[in-house]
Structures are given as structure tokens and as C-alpha cells.
Amino acid sequence: MDMLISIFSVALFASTIRAATPLILAALGGIFSERSGVVNIALEGIMLIGAFFAMLISYLGREAGLPPLASALAGAVGAMVFGFLISMIHAVVSIRYRADQVVSGVAINILALGLTGFLLQQIFNTSGNSPSVPNLPAAPIPGLASIPVLGPIFFNQPPIVYIGLIAVPVAAFVLFRTPLGLRIRAVGEHPKAADTVGINVFRLRYLGVALSGVLAGLGGAYLSLGQLNIFTEGMTNGRGYIALAAVIFGKWSPWGALGACLLFGLADAVQISLQNAGVNIPSDFLLMLPYVLTLVALTGFIGRSNPPAASGVPYEK
Amino acid sequence: MTASQESTTTVKQRIMTVVAPILQQLFLPAGAIVLSLLAGAVFILLIGKNPVTAYIALVQGAFGNLFSIGETLENTTPLILTGLAVAFAFRAKLFNIGAEGQFLMGALAATWVGINLPMPAGIHLLAALLAGTIVGGLWGGFAGLLKATRGVHEVISTIMLNFIAIFFISYMVTGPMKEVSALDIPQTARVLPTAQLMKIMPPSRLSAGIIIALLAAGFIWWLLWKTTIGYEVRAVGLNFFAAEYAGIRPNYNMFLAMLISGGLAGLGGAIIMTGLFYRYQHGFEPGYGFTAIAVALVGGNNPPGVVLAALLFATLSQGALGMQNVAGVPQDTVLIIQALVIFFVAAPQIVRAAPDWWAKRKAAAAAAAEGAQMEGGTA
Numbered sequence: 001m002d003m004l005i006s007i008f009s010v011a012l013f014a015s016t017i018r019a020a021t022p023l024i025l026a027a028l029g030g031i032f033s034e035r036s037g038v039v040n041i042a043l044e045g046i047m048l049i050g051a052f053f054a055m056l057i058s059y060l061g062r063e064a065g066l067p068p069l070a071s072a073l074a075g076a077v078g079a080m081v082f083g084f085l086i087s088m089i090h091a092v093v094s095i096r097y098r099a100d101q102v103v104s105g106v107a108i109n110i111l112a113l114g115l116t117g118f119l120l121q122q123i124f125n126t127s128g129n130s131p132s133v134p135n136l137p138a139a140p141i142p143g144l145a146s147i148p149v150l151g152p153i154f155f156n157q158p159p160i161v162y163i164g165l166i167a168v169p170v171a172a173f174v175l176f177r178t179p180l181g182l183r184i185r186a187v188g189e190h191p192k193a194a195d196t197v198g199i200n201v202f203r204l205r206y207l208g209v210a211l212s213g214v215l216a217g218l219g220g221a222y223l224s225l226g227q228l229n230i231f232t233e234g235m236t237n238g239r240g241y242i243a244l245a246a247v248i249f250g251k252w253s254p255w256g257a258l259g260a261c262l263l264f265g266l267a268d269a270v271q272i273s274l275q276n277a278g279v280n281i282p283s284d285f286l287l288m289l290p291y292v293l294t295l296v297a298l299t300g301f302i303g304r305s306n307p308p309a310a311s312g313v314p315y316e317k
Numbered sequence: 318m319t320a321s322q323e324s325t326t327t328v329k330q331r332i333m334t335v336v337a338p339i340l341q342q343l344f345l346p347a348g349a350i351v352l353s354l355l356a357g358a359v360f361i362l363l364i365g366k367n368p369v370t371a372y373i374a375l376v377q378g379a380f381g382n383l384f385s386i387g388e389t390l391e392n393t394t395p396l397i398l399t400g401l402a403v404a405f406a407f408r409a410k411l412f413n414i415g416a417e418g419q420f421l422m423g424a425l426a427a428t429w430v431g432i433n434l435p436m437p438a439g440i441h442l443l444a445a446l447l448a449g450t451i452v453g454g455l456w457g458g459f460a461g462l463l464k465a466t467r468g469v470h471e472v473i474s475t476i477m478l479n480f481i482a483i484f485f486i487s488y489m490v491t492g493p494m495k496e497v498s499a500l501d502i503p504q505t506a507r508v509l510p511t512a513q514l515m516k517i518m519p520p521s522r523l524s525a526g527i528i529i530a531l532l533a534a535g536f537i538w539w540l541l542w543k544t545t546i547g548y549e550v551r552a553v554g555l556n557f558f559a560a561e562y563a564g565i566r567p568n569y570n571m572f573l574a575m576l577i578s579g580g581l582a583g584l585g586g587a588i589i590m591t592g593l594f595y596r597y598q599h600g601f602e603p604g605y606g607f608t609a610i611a612v613a614l615v616g617g618n619n620p621p622g623v624v625l626a627a628l629l630f631a632t633l634s635q636g637a638l639g640m641q642n643v644a645g646v647p648q649d650t651v652l653i654i655q656a657l658v659i660f661f662v663a664a665p666q667i668v669r670a671a672p673d674w675w676a677k678r679k680a681a682a683a684a685a686a687e688g689a690q691m692e693g694g695t696a
Binding site for chain 2: 039041089093097098099100102103104106107108109110111113114115116117118121122238241244245248282284285287288290291292294295298299300307
């Protein structure tokens with residue numbers, strides 16, 4: 001019992017939020033992309049690119065004499081820019097050239113692995129870890145951070161965590177309460193119908209993929225600059241796929257994905273604190289949980305999860 | 318026209334009717350490979366290195382001596398099998414992203430049998446290979462079952478099954494199957510000699526597994542084109558509803574396709590363990606199942622093509638280290654080239670447009686040169 005109390009502490013929930021943040025950002029990106037009709041298993045690669053360029057730009061900022069915080073912020077912005085750029089390859093290949101979107105996503109993931117390894121070797125002459133760079137420290141929100149329990153969990157975190165949490169209601173509002181969101185969903189459900197009423201299917205799909213690039217890129221930046229202060233080769237380590245699982249488990253809705261990401265984040269945090277506490281429970285089964293739950297959700301025995309109708313289908317005028 | 322001339326033209330025509338479709342089939346993958354190597358050369362130029370030197374170092378790294386040839390072929394073996402796995406599923410219009418998980422589960426199963434079920438030599442090896450094939454097949458077949466009975470998209474289910482496999486194996490290798498030793502290394506014990514594949518090209522580590530892989534390619538070719546099973550699987554892939562209307566059970570065939578696909582990947586894993594590593598080490602994730610997607614695409618989902626494509630990608634990865642050591646070009650360049658090959662094969666319009674683009678550029682250059690000449694003439 002004492003052990004349980006020591007594990008389910010404020011620190012555990014704070015670390016749940018931190019573990020969930022990159023997943024939330026990438027999952028929101030995935031939702032925009034898939035809702036517009038483009039399957040996005042490239043999230044993993046986009047996050048990796050984001051993580052790398054966040055580190056690189058923060059490094060270059062420091063070399064250029066910028067203060068640490070400015071370097072790190074520039075890194076986060078750079079991650080979004082490069083996330084956007086890499087996602088555009090996916091967009092052009094799968095929207096303009098109507099390639100199989102899964103194939104293109106696989107290629108993006110391999111490309112990201114190759115490109116980041118290539119640049120790491122070329123720029124820093126190392127494989128494995130980058131040098132340490134200025135990162136984004138926790139930025140407690142004055143007043144709110146001193147609220148007991150809630151303060152340390154929600155209001156004493158690195159800035160990207162706040163962005164991730166705010167992005168959820170914003171994304172939900174845009175998708176379900178604005179004409180733009182209605183159009184994005186329309187081209188993902190029935191592009192032909194949307195086209196007939198004058199909606200530009202291609203433009204909206206590019207937008208959906210671009211948002212996934214920006215958001216997943218920022219999620220990647222959180223890995224290298226929020227959780228750590230270095231880039232490690234292949235550091236996303238399947239988080240892009242967990243985000244994809246969260247999209248499905250959350251039924252392609254931002255709030256649903258938030259719930260899934262928090263659950264997956266909790267599993268991660270419990271696993272880490274169990275290990276730290278030296279408890280001898282095989283952590284592999286906790287790590288397996290997100291994937292098992294998603295599989296169960298997909299089989300429809302517990303509330304069926306259905307993708308947007310035209311997701312994965314290239315549109316031809 | 319003399320008789321001899323006439324006969325040569327007909328012979329020529331006859332040859333062309335056979336060769337032309339093959340050339341046409343080869344155009345896309347060959348074009349994709351050429352374009353990707355050119356794009357890779359641009360990357361190499363950008364970092365101030367010589368692409369020709371780099372590519373020569375790559376080829377030498379892969380084929381420079383008997384040892385490296387053997388290693389390249391050893392690398393080809395799992396790629397043939399996982400490539401066949403992805404290709405076979407593609408024939409039923411199923412995208413098996415889970416070849417990696419099926420491969421790893423097969424590897425674990427074969428290792429388990431190789432360690433724990435002592436049997437006479439030969440039979441033991443067969444049992445280990447069979448165990449890998451069956452477990453890999455079940456892992457893939459489960460995704461097929463979910464697709465057939467619950468409509469779960471195989472891309473998502475196989476991605477999930479990949480991770481479930483990885484964590485399950487991690488548990489087994491650090492727990493129940495962990496070798497009892499003073500060193501406390503997270504790995505299994507060694508596969509018994511009775512369950513090890515023969516080395517066929519010392520000093521390289523090439524095992525007889527390559528022969529099994531080639532036999533499997535032949536078998537899958539036969540299965541696809543000469544049997545009812547293959548016919549039905551292809552029919553379901555070409556047109557689900559037409560196949561159903563013709564009395565073919567599409568759901569059963571999708572399950573079967575994933576079962577066979579997983580079995581091939583699992584056999585690949587079994588061969589790696591009984592022929593190369595002999596024990597399962599924690600964290601073993603070679604990524605063959607992902608390269609397999611490129612192999613299947615470049616190979617046109619046809620067994621002979623898959624074998625050639627597997628050799629190509631094995632050459633790239635085997636030569637990469639040589640390229641880094643000799644020419645100073647990061648070995649990850651090879652991954653970039655691999656990704657580009659996939660893009661180009663997936664978007665054939667780019668490859669088809671390339672010769673036109675080149676011709677246009679040449680014409681434009683010629684026109685510009687002519688224009689310059691004329692200007693020179695008037696001045």
C-alpha cells in the first residue's frame with residue numbers, strides 16, 4: 001500500500017503529462033491529416049525530423065551567441081518548419097502523384113531515419129548522440145503553479161506542454177465548430193461531393209498534411225529540447241506509431257486522442273516509476289498496453305472505431 | 318526484300334514480343350533505382366565528396382572479396398523472405414507492414430525450439446525452422462483473421478502487432494528464456510548445434526539459408542501462378558467483389574494470404590537464428606520487415622523480382638560501411654537512397670516523366686546554344 005502511494009504521487013501525474021505531450025501534438029496532427037483524407041503513418045518520421053532540427057537550430061543559435069532560451073525557442077520553431085517541409089514530400093507524393101499513402105509514409109519514415117543519421121554524422125561527426133544544446137526548461141505559470149497538486153502537474157512544465165494542452169480544445173473547435181473544419185471533414189468523407197459544391201479538395205488535403213507536419217514536428221522538438229537536451233539517433237522510438245494508435249483509439253477526435261495519449265502516457269510513467277522503485281514487475285506488458293488496447297478498440301467489441309470514409313484514397317478529379 | 322531479310326525481321330519481331338513486356342516491367346524499378354542513385358549522388362556532392370568514388374567503395378564493400386560477397390548474400394536471405402512475405406500479401410491487396418513482427422516472432426520461436434527440444438541433427442533443424450514458420454504465420458494470420466472477421470485494416474493491426482511482438486520478446490528474453498549465466502546478459506542461450514544451419518562459404522558467415530530462401534521464392538512463384546490457391550488470392554486482390562461473385566471466398570483468402578505471408582517472414586527469422594546469430598539478444602530489431610516493403614515494391618511483387626531487389630538492398634546495406642570508411646560518406650546515405658527508391662516506385666509518374674524532362678532540357682539547351690550562336694553571328 002505504501003508502495004502504491006509512493007508510485008501514484010503528484011510526480012507521477014506530472015510525468016504522465018510530460019510523456020503524453022509529444023503524443024498529443026503528433027496525434028492532433030494525425031487527426032487533421034486523416035480527417036482530410038490522407039493516411040499519415042509518417043508521424044514517426046516527421047517527429048524524428050522535428051527532434052533533430054530542434055536540436056540543430058538550438059545548437060546553431062548558441063554558436064551564434066544567442067541566449068539559451070532564445071536558441072531553444074528558435075529550435076522549437078525550426079522543428080515546426082522542418083516538420084512542415086518533410087510532410088510536404090508526403091503531401092506531394094500522395095496527393096499530387098496519388099501514390100499509395102501508406103507506402104509514402106513508410107518511405108518518409110525511412111528517409112527521416114537516414115537523413116537525421118546522415119546529418120548527425122556529417123555535422124557532428126558522430127553516430128548516436130548529438131552534443132548537448134540549450135533546452136526548454138520548465139516555465140512555471142505565476143500564481144497557478146503554486147496551487148497544490150494541480151500546480152506541479154499542469155502549471156510547472158516546459159512551454160511545449162502548455163501548447164499541447166491548449167492545442168486540444170483549439171483543434172476540436174476548428175474541426176467541429178468552424179466552416180474550415182467542416183470542409184476538412186467533408187474532403188475526408190466524400191471528396192467528390194465536396195468538390196461538386198466548390199471545395200478545393202487538394203488544397204484542404206495539403207492543409208491537413210501541413211498541420212500534421214507542424215504539430216508532429218513540434219512534438220519531436222519536445223523530445224530533444226523538452227525532455228532532454230540532446231538528439232539521439234532514432235529517439236522517437238515508436239512514439240509516432242503510438243500517436244497513430246491514439247488517433248484511432250480516440251476515434252479521430254481531439255478529445256478522444258487526448259484521453260488516449262494521457263492513458264498511454266500514464267502507462268509509460270508508471271513503468272518508469274516502477275523501475276525506479278525497483279519493483280520487479282515486467283514493464284514490457286505496461287509498454288505493450290497502448291497497442292493491445294488499440295487492437296481491441298479496432299475489433300469493435302468495445303465501441304467500434306471507424307476511420308474517415310475516404311482516408312487513404314487518393315482523389316482524382 | 319530477300320527471304321533471309323524477311324526471316325531476320327520476323328525473328329526480331331518475335332524476340333521483341335517476348336522482350337518488350339519484360340523491358341517495360343523493368344523500366345519502372347530500373348528507372349527508380351537510377352533516379353535514386355543520382356539523387357544520392359547529389360547528397361554526396363553537397364557534402365563535398367566524390368559520388369563515383371563513394372559508389373565504387375560501396376560496390377567493393379559488398380563484392381570486393383569472397384568474404385564480403387558471402388556477407389552480402391547472408392544479408393540477402395532475410396530480405397528475400399520478408400520481401401516475399403510483403404509481396405504475397407500485396408497480391409491479395411493486403412499491405413503487410415507487420416513482416417518485422419512476424420520475422421521476430423519466428424526468430425524467437427525457432428530459438429526456443431533450438432534450445433529446449435533436443436532432437437537428432439537435421440530433424441531438430443527442421444523443427445526449429447518449422448516452428449518459426451508456424452509462429453510467424455500465426456502472427457500474420459491473426460491480422461488476416463481480424464481483417465476477415467472484424468474488418469480491421471491490416472496496416473493498423475500489423476503495426477500494433479509489431480510492437481506487441483517486440484515487447485513480448487523483450488519480456489521473454491529478459492525473463493523466462495534468459496540464459497542463466499554469471500554475466501547476466503539479457504539474451505537467450507545458444508541454439509544447439511543440432512539445430513544450426515550449415516555454413517556454405519567460409520570464411521564468410523553465409524549459411525545454407527540462402528538456398529532455402531531461393532527455394533521459397535520458387536515455391537511462391539509456383540503457388541501464385543500454377544495453383545488454385547494462388548489464382549484465388551490474386552483474384553481477391555484484383556477485384557474483391559468479382560472474386561466473390563465467381564465463388565471465391567474473399568475473406569478466407571485474405572486470411573490465407575496473411576497466414577502464408579507471415580509464415581514466410583517467420584521462416585526468415587528462423588533462418589537468421591539458426592544460421593547466423595544462434596541466440597536471441599535483447600533489442601534485436603534489424604528492420605528487415607521495413608526494407609521488405611521496398612524490396613517487394615521494386616521487385617514488382619513477383620518472386621524473381623523480389624530476389625533481385627533483395628540482392629540490391631543487401632548490397633546497399635552491406636556496402637554502406639565500406640562507403641563510410643573508404644570514401645568518408647555517411648552510411649545513412651543508403652537509407653536516403655532506399656527511401657527515394659520507394660517514393661519513385663510508388664509514384665511512377667515521376668519516373669515516367671524523367672526521360673521527357675531530360676529530353677526537354679536537352680532540347681532547351683540546344684535551342685539556347687543555337688540562339689547564342691546566332692547572336693554571336695549577328696554581332
